[in-house]
Amino acid sequence: MISNFRCTALILLIVIFALGGCASRTQVSRPDIAIAPQSLYAAFQNTYGNCNATGLRAKASLYYTSRGSGHRTTMTLWGEYASPLRLDVRAGIGAYIAHIREDDNGLTAFYPDQKTAYTHSSPVRAVHLLGLPFPFSLKDLAGLISGCYPNLIPKSYDTAVPVAENGNLRFSFDNGPVSTIVLTEQGTPVEISGRGEIPWRMELSSYEEDGSGKLLPEKIAVYTELGDKALLRIKSRNFTSKPWQQKALQLKLPEGSEEIRLDRNGYVKID
Numbered sequence: 001m002i003s004n005f006r007c008t009a010l011i012l013l014i015v016i017f018a019l020g021g022c023a024s025r026t027q028v029s030r031p032d033i034a035i036a037p038q039s040l041y042a043a044f045q046n047t048y049g050n051c052n053a054t055g056l057r058a059k060a061s062l063y064y065t066s067r068g069s070g071h072r073t074t075m076t077l078w079g080e081y082a083s084p085l086r087l088d089v090r091a092g093i094g095a096y097i098a099h100i101r102e103d104d105n106g107l108t109a110f111y112p113d114q115k116t117a118y119t120h121s122s123p124v125r126a127v128h129l130l131g132l133p134f135p136f137s138l139k140d141l142a143g144l145i146s147g148c149y150p151n152l153i154p155k156s157y158d159t160a161v162p163v164a165e166n167g168n169l170r171f172s173f174d175n176g177p178v179s180t181i182v183l184t185e186q187g188t189p190v191e192i193s194g195r196g197e198i199p200w201r202m203e204l205s206s207y208e209e210d211g212s213g214k215l216l217p218e219k220i221a222v223y224t225e226l227g228d229k230a231l232l233r234i235k236s237r238n239f240t241s242k243p244w245q246q247k248a249l250q251l252k253l254p255e256g257s258e259e260i261r262l263d264r265n266g267y268v269k270i271d
Contacts, residue, residue, distance in 0.1 A: 035185055037160035037169055043187035045155060051148035052212050053239035055080040058145050064230035073097065074235075077142060084249045085138040101251035102138040108251055117253050120262040129262045136177075146239065147216045153178055153192075188215045200224045210239075 035043070057078040064071055072092045079085035084103035090096050099110045107123040109130060110116070120126030123137035136144075136152075143149035157171040167185045179199075182191035193201040201224075204217035220232040253259070 040169060040183055040185065040187055041157055041160070041171060044183050044189070047187060047214055048147055048189065049150040049155070051081060051143070051146060053146065053241050055240040055244055056142060056146055056237065057240065058237040059235040061233045061235060062230060064228065066228045077138070077145065079142070079244055079249050081139065081142050083139070085142055086249050086251065087138055099251055100138065101249070107138070110251060110253055110257070115254065115256060116258045116260060118260050118262055126262060145237065147210065147214050153181060198224050198226055
């Protein structure tokens with residue numbers, strides 16, 4: 001069970017962050033004049049603090065290594081930014097590893113090989129209890145994938161320092177799951193790091209523009225202090241402005257499936 005959880009973990013985070021579109025590849029260039037940190041952060045918030053749609057459907061492949069072992073998976077994420085959202089994870093082009101749904105009642109993760117569903121009223125807490133090292137909900141993930149995450153990255157920073165001599169700035173936050181974010185001189189995020197039981201660092205690269213001119217990464221590399229590494233390659237990303245049909249966002253459990261609630265200490269079987 002734990003191996004499946006770790007597989008889903010790296011997907012939930014990295015995945016955790018941006019799935020590619022159908023736009024032209026754009027390099028992040030450096031302007032001639034440096035911008036003040038306050039203005040740069042304001043430009044970032046103006047662009048990435050807003051969403052241009054209400055939902056999405058995205059696909060990506062993920063290769064990750066954990067404890068010296070490599071794994072390849074594919075994933076599909078779809079639904080509404082607000083709620084609900086669905087995530088399916090497959091072993092490459094093979095069998096499904098997990099079906100996950102997040103809504104206003106919390107998160108449900110169903111593992112077909114076990115015929116077992118795990119639930120928790122707190123999506124972030126569920127990720128932790130299932131052995132997933134990153135403190136992100138599917139809602140956060142969908143926003144990162146779409147280049148709009150007003151709730152994940154704080155609206156103000158505590159400190160800002162230059163990064164080497166490339167013109168980028170690292171903004172730090174004293175509180176919250178995200179500890180730092182590195183922005184180019186255009187306000188494009190290229191690195192994000194987080195605190196918690198398992199600190200992590202994420203690198204974003206291979207940018208392309210979406211329909212609004214916003215730069216979104218096509219590749220996401222994630223590293224943890226445990227030595228795990230994951231690389232997400234975006235396959236497709238489409239935004240929606242009309243509500244999804246509820247039946248498309250349902251997660252129906254097969255007859256005979258076991259349900260375990262994680263809201264209390266230890267596992268609690270649902271009769």
